[in-house]
Amino acid sequence: MTDYEIDVTSIASPSSVFSCSSDEMQSEGTPSIMGGEGEMINRKSGNGSSRNRKISKEINDDDLQRLRLKINSRERKRMHDLNSALDGLREVMPYSHGPSVRKLSKIATLLLAKNYILMLQNSVAEMKKLVSDVSNHRVTSFPTISPPTSFANRTSTTKGNCPCADCSSTSSPMLLPPRFAHPAIFPPISLKLPTSSSQHSPNLP
DNA sequence: TAGGCCATCTGGTCCT
């Protein structure tokens, strides 16, 4: 498992999320980098079956080019939708706002989101435990909720690679690769409860 | 100038 490997097995397919409203194909501005359009269609589906050879004979160059442009446009739109979703994710992530903070890269956004979810899960678990303890009159002190263990085990040794434009921090407990490290992303969360709760503590183990 | 990040094009595969 490298720093960049992400477990996404539990993530549902995003295709149902997007509401594709774009009804106008974007004009084709960039010429093809690879080979000619006709050749590409003839190679499509791979092994040159009789069916595909027949298709390639029936389609003239104009049709091939129109089809290629249509496919390119769809793919472009698909990537734009994906980027819009990533922008939406960035908006709800902590810290990644403000003029002095560089926009998170795609990989950094995904890794940060994963870690944020893990941290929230950890926080919820500790909260539940605390509530349970309070209800049982067994509270002695208020814990500090920290990032997940795997998160806390990571440290950054790289200086100057933080997404934050004006940050020179060299270490922070993050799950992100060192170059994405930023101490503001996952600060420890201190629980502050009413002092009256402390009256339940005397008889605790 | 090298490396990172990104947009785009493209062909292959799978699904409806």
Add this chain to the structure above:
DNA sequence: AGGACCAGATGGCCTA
């Protein structure tokens, strides 16, 4: 058959 998804290739832009 057509669309969605994916991964590889390529070139441009930016930053250290």
